[in-house]
Amino acid sequence: MSTIVTTVLTISGITGLLALLLSVANKTIANYGEKKILINGSKELVVEGGDTLLSALIDQKVFIPSACGGKGSCGYCKVTVTQGGGEILATELGYVTPKEREEGVRLSCQCKVREDMQIQIPEELFSVKQYDYHVAFIKDLTPTIKHLRLELPEKEEIEFKAGQYVQILAPKYKGSDEEVYRAYSIASSPMDTKAVELYIGYVKEGKATTYVHNFLKEKMKLTVVGPYGDFFYQDSNREMVMVAIGTGMAPIMSILKYMRSNNIQRKVTFYFGARTAEDLFEMDTLEQLQKDLPNFKLVTCLSKPTEKCNWSGEVGRVTDMLQKYLTDASGAEAYLCGSPVMVDSVIPILKDKGMPEEHIYYDKFE
């Protein structure tokens, strides 16, 4: 009996001693105290040291975009560190180009706050906010695309530019054991500050899309962070060429609604491509927009119409439509939205037609 007691006591003693040692170390060695982060030379935050820069900033309600949640696997959470932060880590090298490295770009989820730091972030990130929205409706637009309307909590508002995107947080569910953030462009008008509307296409084995398509129901809560993005409506008098396929219509829709609300009469042509008639959606809304905006013209094309489609409109891809209808683009600007393949094949055509590269704005959906 006494041997059992000695054994238990000895082992507990050793473990306890080590635990004591470690907790003392944690209080002394790993305690960095309060550190200051100066953002863009103007805004100063006081944070608890020792944490990663990303979580320190999120604690202070500065939302740096991050799709992987701080695991160092998406490369979105880049910030420019001008002072402090130590050397770049091996885990960051895959995401930071040599040129960015020279400028001090770091992944904020890897860089730790061990000393006072100075960082540079895009000014618009200050308007990024995170709220639990509630789902006002989910509708089927096509068999694979859902239309969501997410409303903000009472008394809160979202300010965004037409064309920007938000990230939704898909929680854990049966079949997905991690929370993931995924980006979706806002389809509603920026004038509607009480809600955002999204078009969410189903992606096979996509964690967020599966959640939205199979688990999310009306009246449920959904965490949304945003707005983000440098793709948005540009104030100018140039003619506008818009090209989108599938859910890429979302930011274009937002821009068109914005133009309608503000009575902007610029000449606009929107080339929208889908596979079959079944994949077309929001056609009535676009019809209405054509009536409300006299200078707005819609070109819809199907790449693979079947007998069933009974389609008498344009057949081909958006690139074919551009070749057919767009003549001189030198004085125009373009908004492209959709798969990277589409965007990459449209840009050379626009350049061929004389559009300067700096007037081509695009958002690649990856």
Place this chain on the structure above:
Amino acid sequence: MIEINPLVIFFASIFTNNMIMSNFLGMCSFIAVSSEIKTSLSLGQAVTFVLATTSVLNYLVYYLILVPLGLEYMRFIVFIIVIAAFVQLVEMIIERYFETLYYSLGIFLPLITVNCAILGVSLFMIIREYDLIQSFMFGLGSGIGWTLAIVAMAGIRKKITGAKIPKGLEGAGITLIITGIMALAFLGFSGIVQIQ
């Protein structure tokens, strides 16, 4: 105590009794981290440091605490706890005070907390009845041997990037096969020195 020159143990644990090549211990990080020479060298350094220090620590714990109390059979759990706590402590210290070291070596420390080569060294030195100096040399040598093996592997993997490897063998598969061939090559050392 066993009568072997500590230097013999040192060289034997690098070549003839290499932790990876003759005992197949520490394989997980060996396979996972051997894709680049620079990182494998850093990991090797971390392993060597932890091996050399924990072998001494565990030696003291074993002969000063466990043996007098007749608790030798508890050595597994005690060794594991000592190694884990020590690694944790070292990580905190270098993260705070040795910044450059932390970036080259510190981030690998959590990875080796449960490296079986480290527990293996502590257990072997007890079974083989080494004294303190011998244990230290054994730990240090095993670490250097482990580093040698992983750096060599990283070099070979660098050479075969772009080689046509059957799809099913890419990555870990081909690494395991190379490990087997390397182990055969290490067998060639067996005539030089010999410990148990």
